[in-house]
Every structure is written in C-alpha cells, then in structure tokens.
Amino acid sequence: xxxxxxxxRRQAQLExxxxxxxxxxxxEGVASLKARDLASDIGVALGGLYNIVEDMDMLLxxxxxxxxxxxxxxxxxxxxxxxxxxxxxxITQLVAIAHAYYDFSRNNLRLWRALFEMRLKNPDLPEWNxxxxxxxxxxxxxxxxxxxxxxxxxxxxxxxxxxxxxVHGVVVIGLEERLIAVPAAAMKQxxxxxxxxxxxxxxxxx
Amino acid sequence: xxxxxxxxRRQAQLExxxxxxxxxxxxEGVASLKARDLASDIGVALGGLYNIVEDMDMLLxxxxxxxxxxxxxxxxxxxxxxxxxxxxxxITQLVAIAHAYYDFSRNNLRLWRALFEMRLKNPDLPEWNxxxxxxxxxxxxxxxxxxxxxxxxxxxxxxxxxxxxxVHGVVVIGLEERLIAVPAAAMKQxxxxxxxxxxxxxxxxx
DNA sequence: GCGCAGTAATGAACATTGTTCAATATTAAA
DNA sequence: TTTAATATTGAACAATGTTCATTACTGCGC
Numbered sequence: 001x002x003x004x005x006x007x008x009r010r011q012a013q014l015e016x017x018x019x020x021x022x023x024x025x026x027x028e029g030v031a032s033l034k035a036r037d038l039a040s041d042i043g044v045a046l047g048g049l050y051n052i053v054e055d056m057d058m059l060l061x062x063x064x065x066x067x068x069x070x071x072x073x074x075x076x077x078x079x080x081x082x083x084x085x086x087x088x089x090x091i092t093q094l095v096a097i098a099h100a101y102y103d104f105s106r107n108n109l110r111l112w113r114a115l116f117e118m119r120l121k122n123p124d125l126p127e128w129n130x131x132x133x134x135x136x137x138x139x140x141x142x143x144x145x146x147x148x149x150x151x152x153x154x155x156x157x158x159x160x161x162x163x164x165x166x167v168h169g170v171v172v173i174g175l176e177e178r179l180i181a182v183p184a185a186a187m188k189q190x191x192x193x194x195x196x197x198x199x200x201x202x203x204x205x206x
Numbered sequence: 207x208x209x210x211x212x213x214x215r216r217q218a219q220l221e222x223x224x225x226x227x228x229x230x231x232x233x234e235g236v237a238s239l240k241a242r243d244l245a246s247d248i249g250v251a252l253g254g255l256y257n258i259v260e261d262m263d264m265l266l267x268x269x270x271x272x273x274x275x276x277x278x279x280x281x282x283x284x285x286x287x288x289x290x291x292x293x294x295x296x297i298t299q300l301v302a303i304a305h306a307y308y309d310f311s312r313n314n315l316r317l318w319r320a321l322f323e324m325r326l327k328n329p330d331l332p333e334w335n336x337x338x339x340x341x342x343x344x345x346x347x348x349x350x351x352x353x354x355x356x357x358x359x360x361x362x363x364x365x366x367x368x369x370x371x372x373v374h375g376v377v378v379i380g381l382e383e384r385l386i387a388v389p390a391a392a393m394k395q396x397x398x399x400x401x402x403x404x405x406x407x408x409x410x411x412x
Numbered sequence: 413g414c415g416c417a418g419t420a421a422t423g424a425a426c427a428t429t430g431t432t433c434a435a436t437a438t439t440a441a442a
Numbered sequence: 443t444t445t446a447a448t449a450t451t452g453a454a455c456a457a458t459g460t461t462c463a464t465t466a467c468t469g470c471g472c
Binding site: 046 | 420421422423424
C-alpha cells in the first residue's frame with residue numbers, strides 16, 4: 001500500500017467517525033456519545049479510535065467545525081436573499097441573517113446545541129475553531145457598513161458582535177424547551193423586532 | 207435525640223454540603239465537582255452523600271437555586287436604584303437591571319456559569335427551579351408596563367423575555383473569554399445601547 | 413516467493429466517577 | 443440495659459475515556 005493510500009484510509013476513517021458522531025448527536029444529543037458506540041459504529045476496536053483522533057474532545061471539535069461550516073453557509077444564504085442597496089434594505093438583510101440563524105438552530109437543534117455543550121478538558125480552543133466562530137460575525141459587516149459608514153472597523157465589529165450575541169440569546173432562550181416553548185412564528189417576530197429596533201437609530205431620519 | 211433535632215442535623219448537613227459545593231465551584235468550576243471531594247469536605251463517608259441529597263444533580267439544582275436567589279436580589283437592587291416615574295426613566299431602569307445582570311455574572315462567574323453548564327440526567331427541571339428562572343423576568347414588568355401601557359400581559363411578558371434573552375446573550379458572549387475579552391466598560395456601553403435602542407420605539411415621540 | 417521491519421489494530425487493563433447496599437454503629441425509647 | 447429503628451460506612455459495581463503490550467498485517471528488499 002502506498003503512502004498516500006494509507007493517508008486516504010485514515011482520512012476515510014476520520015470521516016466515517018465524524019459521520020457516526022454527527023448521527024449519534026442528532027439522534028440522542030451530545031451527552032450520550034460513547035467511545036464504545038462510535039468504535040462499533042465504524043467497525044474499529046475501542047482503542048482504534050485513538051489512532052484516528054487524539055481524544056473525544058478533538059472529535060467533538062471536528063464535529064463542531066462541520067456544524068459551523070454549515071451554519072456559515074446558512075447565514076451566507078440568508079444574507080444573499082436580500083440586496084442591501086439602501087440603509088433600510090441593510091436592516092432587512094440583518095433581519096434575514098438573524099432569521100437564518102434561528103432557522104438553522106431550530107433545524108439542527110442537537111448539533112447546534114453541541115456547539116455550546118461541549119465541555120472540553122482543555123479550555124483553550126484550537127485556532128481553527130476560534131477563527132470559525134469569529135468568522136460567523138463577518139456576514140454582518142456589509143450591512144453594518146451600509147448603516148454606519150462613519151464608524152471605524154473596530155466599532156462595527158463590536159456592533160456586529162453585540163447584535164449577533166443578542167439574537168443568539170433570544171434563540172437560546174427560545175429553543176430552551178425546558179421553560180416555555182415559544183412558537184416559531186412568534187420567535188421570528190421577536191427577532192425581527194429586536195434587530196429592527198437595535199438598528200433603527202443608525203438610519204438617518206428621512 | 208428528638209425528631210426535630212434529627213431534622214435539624216439533616217438540614218445542617220445539607221447546608222454544609224451546599225456550602226462545600228459552592229466553594230468548590232467558585233474555586234475550580236462546576237466541572238470539577240467530585241462526590242468524593244464533597245464527602246470529605248463535610249466529613250461524611252462517600253455513601254453518606256446520598257442520605258443528604260438524592261444525587262449530584264439535585265445538589266447542583268440546590269446550588270443553582272441559591273445562585274438564582276442572589277441573582278434575583280441583585281436584579282431587584284438594580285431596579286430599585288432608579289425611580290421609574292416617566293417612560294424615559296423606565297428605560298433607564300431597564301438599563302440598570304441589565305447592568306445588574308452583567309455585574310452579577312461577572313462577579314459570580316463560575317456560579318453563574320454553573321446555571322447553564324449543569325447537564326442533568328433528567329432533563330425535566332423541578333417546578334421550583336422553573337419558577338425561579340421565570341421569576342427573574344418579573345423585574346422588568348413594572349418598567350415595561352410604564353413603556354407599553356396599552357400592551358396586554360402576554361405581550362409584555364414576551365417582550366420581557368426577549369429583552370432579557372438579548373441581554374443574556376450579550377453577557378454570555380462577552381464573558382466567554384475563550385474568544386475575545388471585551389473590557390467591562392465597553393460591555394456596559396453595549397448593553398446600554400442595546401436596551402435603549404430596543405425600547406426607543408416604545409416611547410411616544412415628544 | 414520469502415522473510416523482515418515497521419506500521420496498524422486489537423482488546424484487556426486501568427483510572428476516574430457516580431451510585432448502591434449489605435454490614436456496622438449509633439441512638440432513642442421501654 | 444435491651445432492643446428496634448435509624449444512620450453511617452466503605453467496599454463493590456457500573457459506566458466510560460484512555461493507554462499500551464501484544465498481535466496482525468503490509469509493503470519492500472532479496
């Protein structure tokens with residue numbers, strides 16, 4: 001077997017492992033991921049897992065990376081659904097992004113939750129994970145630049161973070177069915193209200 | 207020993223146990239709470255823990271209850287620091303409540319995090335815990351009633367939830383030092399901007 | 413083809429934890 | 443003081459991530 005064939009095999013094993021982990025998270029939530037289950041899922045002995053990933057935390061991080069890539073694409077699509085040629089349209093675009101975030105979370109509930117429920121032994125996230133997280137804010141740059149052309153880069157970044165965080169909070173609490181389940185339509189209304197209200201002050205009076 | 211003396215002893219043990227758990231959470235975070243450590247902290251055999259609480263989850267819930275009581279008091283104090291006799295003052299009061307939430311979270315970081323990082327085996331929260339969580343929203347009722355006297359109870363409750371959730375999200379992301387640490391002053395500014403912007407639309411134009 | 417060096421896979425063993433429960437100790441009442 | 447009820451103990455168990463000595467395999471030089 002050539003060297004690259006070995007590497008390919010490893011890659012295939014890794015992908016099978018991530019697939020299996022995703023499937024189990026979707027089916028039962030991240031808390032019930034078991035090393036032994038995964039090993040049996042992909043037809044490998046228990047110890048073999050540690051030839052594919054260094055430990056369970058790394059596997060969770062790889063699953064998270066995939067989820068964030070899909071989330072990123074969803075936010076991109078949300079942004080692309082609106083042409084932001086005026087300040088008001090920029091706000092509508094921000095609403096679309098926020099709605100895309102909510103929809104993604106609702107439709108990928110367990111994978112999305114896994115992003116936050118990971119309790120890693122080592123609290124320092126690898127750089128690629130940090131970058132993926134920070135990258136999620138970038139979709140708001142363009143509309144915010146329309147809305148606040150006078151603000152510098154740092155101010156816009158901070159605004160983007162705060163707006164994203166606010167929407168995130170509403171989504172988190174809204175999908176926390178342990179308290180009160182709010183219907184999706186009401187959630188979307190609330191999100192739209194929040195984003196519009198937050199941005200209203202940026203648009204110069206007509 | 208009389209019956210009430212026995213009950214008192216149990217109560218004292220329970221309080222010592224909760225104290226010990228709090229201290230360990232403050233010192234090392236909720237993830238490193240160990241049954242054996244706690245048993246030794248309060249001078250009881252390992253198995254003795256299960257005469258005091260039914261399991262670790264229940265202990266965590268009791269710690270959470272205490273934390274929520276203190277948070278509730280902090281929000282109350284924040285609200286009381288402003289007299290809301292006008293709509294504008296009502297907004298200022300909401301800002302004070304939001305700032306109180308941020309300050310509490312920052313000053314009780316690990317206990318506050320423990321509220322969300324608890325991963326209970328049984329996902330159904332006991333009723334007293336649900337009530338404590340829902341009760342946190344009540345501080346916003348009075349100022350929101352000032353701002354939206356026309357809205358009915360349900361609408362106000364939903365607004366309160368959304369506003370609280372938005373602030374919560376900003377605080378969560380802001381205190382997540384795994385990404386970028388935002389200075390406290392900037393955080394407070396962002397929170398104030400968010401709350402004021404969200405409420406601006408409610409106050410009738412002068 | 414054949415044997416060999418190096419690599420990969422295996423699964424038994426280990427470490428850590430929460431939880432249980434039979435055995436022991438304690439205590440209040442008679 | 444005896445006794446029955448209760449409380450406490452800690453050894454044992456179960457679940458789970460991780461390690462590592464052993465085994466199996468695989469490509470390469472002869």
